[in-house]
Amino acid sequence: MAKCLVTGGAGFIGSHLTELLLSQGHVVVVLDNLSTGRAHNLDAVKHNSRLEIRNGSITDPVALSEAVHGVDMIFHLAAAVGVKLVADDPVRTIETNIYPTDHLLRLAVQGSVKKFFLASTSEVYGKHPGESWVEDDDLHLGPTSRPRWAYGCSKAIDEFLALAYHKKFGLGVTVGRFFNVVGPRQVGNYGMVVPRFVEAALRGGPVIVYDDGSQVRCFAHVREITQCIAKLMATDSAEGRVFNIGSDQPVSILELARSVIAKTNPNVEVQFVPYAQAYSEDFEDVQRRVPNVNRLYETIGQKPVTTLNEILDDIIAWKREVLQSQS
Ligand code: UDP
Numbered sequence: 403m404a405k406c407l408v409t410g411g412a413g414f415i416g417s418h419l420t421e422l423l424l425s426q427g428h429v430v431v432v433l434d435n436l437s438t439g440r441a442h443n444l445d446a447v448k449h450n451s452r453l454e455i456r457n458g459s460i461t462d463p464v465a466l467s468e469a470v471h472g473v474d475m476i477f478h479l480a481a482a483v484g485v486k487l488v489a490d491d492p493v494r495t496i497e498t499n500i501y502p503t504d505h506l507l508r509l510a511v512q513g514s515v516k517k518f519f520l521a522s523t524s525e526v527y528g529k530h531p532g533e534s535w536v537e538d539d540d541l542h543l544g545p546t547s548r549p550r551w552a553y554g555c556s557k558a559i560d561e562f563l564a565l566a567y568h569k570k571f572g573l574g575v576t577v578g579r580f581f582n583v584v585g586p587r588q589v590g591n592y593g594m595v596v597p598r599f600v601e602a603a604l605r606g607g608p609v610i611v612y613d614d615g616s617q618v619r620c621f622a623h624v625r626e627i628t629q630c631i632a633k634l635m636a637t638d639s640a641e642g643r644v645f646n647i648g649s650d651q652p653v654s655i656l657e658l659a660r661s662v663i664a665k666t667n668p669n670v671e672v673q674f675v676p677y678a679q680a681y682s683e684d685f686e687d688v689q690r691r692v693p694n695v696n697r698l699y700e701t702i703g704q705k706p707v708t709t710l711n712e713i714l715d716d717i718i719a720w721k722r723e724v725l726q727s728q729s
Contacts, residue, residue, distance in 0.1 A: 586720035615659060
């Protein structure tokens with residue numbers, strides 16, 4: 403049993419991770435300022451005596467150092483996330499994603515924290531032209547005049563920092579690059595495609611596909627992602643390394659739209675919208691994003707395998723319940 407700090411623990415991935423850590427018998431401290439996280443994400447566990455919820459920002463040095471007190475493991479998930487949010491406010495992205503990570507790493511070393519998980523993102527690969535992406539591949543970030551790349555760039559700096567703290571101070575750092583994590587509790591407000599499609603279809607449509615929908619992604623269930631994180635943190639050979647964490651089953655965005663429609667309401671229409679209208683004139687998308695997860699599988703003997711079909715069924719059932727409880 404360890405005492406774990408989960409920054410961003412009221413968020414979509416953070417709340418699922420908090421539940422998993424509690425189910426494994428750990429004590430969990432959540433630090434979240436509820437900017438994109440939601441208090442009700444923790445409803446199922448909020449009365450657990452091993453859970454402490456702190457309402458505070460990682461950008462507040464006092465809140466951060468208080469939260470780290472007596473902690474054995476840190477799971478650093480708090481960040482400005484979502485392509486839309488990040489493109490709308492690049493200053494906030496950089497301030498939230500870089501300085502607090504540096505501060506937290508320093509506090510971890512000072513407080514003799516044993517393990518540190520840094521949540522990173524497939525965005526660090528940028529516009530990588532390859533079929534599937536390997537952890538040690540070069541990064542292909544776009545120009546600084548296009549705000550989207552501020553997110554991947556800020557997370558790449560976090561990775562440099564975390565790996566440097568491992569090398570210099572022996573901190574037990576593991577970096578996980580998430581690839582399109584989806585599941586119950588994810589909301590569409592920050593641009594994420596699956597909750598947007600499901601919600602639009604359940605409300606009668608249309609489902610809005612940007613550009614021609616030929617963009618390719620791999621969607622992984624949040625339940626499997628949190629299992630991979632917990633296993634990595636329990637595996638010594640994962641220390642000081644970077645891991646892709648995601649599904650390696652590609653699907654185009656148009657196929658995704660068609661699957662969602664087939665499962666919800668076949669009368670719903672697809673509407674194609676150009677990027678310039680959806681985001682802004684200077685928006686750039688990533689055409690194909692598929693991880694190579696061999697390193698993950700070789701290290702923990704597990705990789706996300708839930709099919710898109712099963713994932714969509716789970717999300718649609720959850721969303722139906724939410725909509726029913728609101729009506
Ligand atoms: N997308 C879309 N309609 C939406 C939201 C997103 O067609 O309402 C597309 C988006 O252009 C991208 C893909 O879906 O190609 C995945 O978008 P998301 O923001 O979920 O994640 P990303 O992989 O871009 O980080």
